Amino acid sequence: MSTFKEMRRGAVVSVPMIVGGIPFGLLFGSLASSYGLSPWFAIAMSSIVFAGSAQFVAIGLISIHAPLWVIVSTTFIVNLRHLLYAADMVKYVKHLPMKLRIIMGFGLIDETYAAVRPLYGMGVVDEKTGHKAYLGSFLSFYVMWNITTVLGVVSGELIPGMSDWGLEFAMVATFISIITPYLKTMPFWFAMISAGVASVVLVDLPNNLGLLVSAVIAVSVGYFSDAALNKNKPPMAESSVGGQS
């Protein structure tokens, strides 16, 4: 299949989350200008750093004149979850040229991981085609994020109150559609339930720490329940995941 078709596949599976991301981009741009930050600063952050939630946290810190090291170390903590994604993706990038890995690393955001990772599990893409779908997803998010940042900076929130519409729910629904195909064995149920409980209990921890801690708890719960339930069996095959094409 052609490169273009694979890239389009990655872009298409990203559409619901792109729609859900639009109000966030507008909000980021408008918030940055309402904090009195230069338009170029907001645009540089979206195009160079490219890290949704960390950008919001950072401009919040800048607005209260936090020192540089606080901004940078907070960004580090907020983005630490991406290390889990990277660890999971290593097997799919290890044969790729370094240039490609650099671009894929730059674009390793929640949404692209969420959109593209299941395609490998379902066998829709493989080591030869997956990175093309990944690049299609990354590029479409990158374009959306930067355009909406510029629009937000230039004109404030384009449509007042747009961030209250609940367009982010598209992301929630998409994530649910990604989670449910995994729920064929008990360890995945345990992982999901423990993630849900822990993230809600820990929601008020600062800097996305609740998210990070609850993700680590859920991975451990999944792993240990898997180990306990399947003591004498080989590890579950990945092909048990996903039932669609």
Added chain:
Amino acid sequence: MTVTESVLVIAGMFIVTFGVRFVLFARAHKVVMPVFLDRALKFVPVAVLTSIIAPMIFVSNHQLNTSFNNPWLLGAFAAFLVGLWKQQQLLTIVVGVVVFFVAKYVFS
């Protein structure tokens, strides 16, 4: 902020963000994942994605909200049931989003 400060903030944020995402990719051809780690990593999608959305679904204004007029909960519940039952991604998303917006309209 001065220009120098702006450049430092962007540069610092870029370094840690890109660093976290790229460090394992940079060594990917040399990294040998221990079996236990590979066995644990398959739980990452469910663990992280659930951790991101559960507070959006169950918490509003720092309060647990499990009432039946919470559109986030209703939409998520509908999507979850359809996802388990049909396992079709687009259908799951559409049903969830429709239920969410209908509930939001009805209860607001």
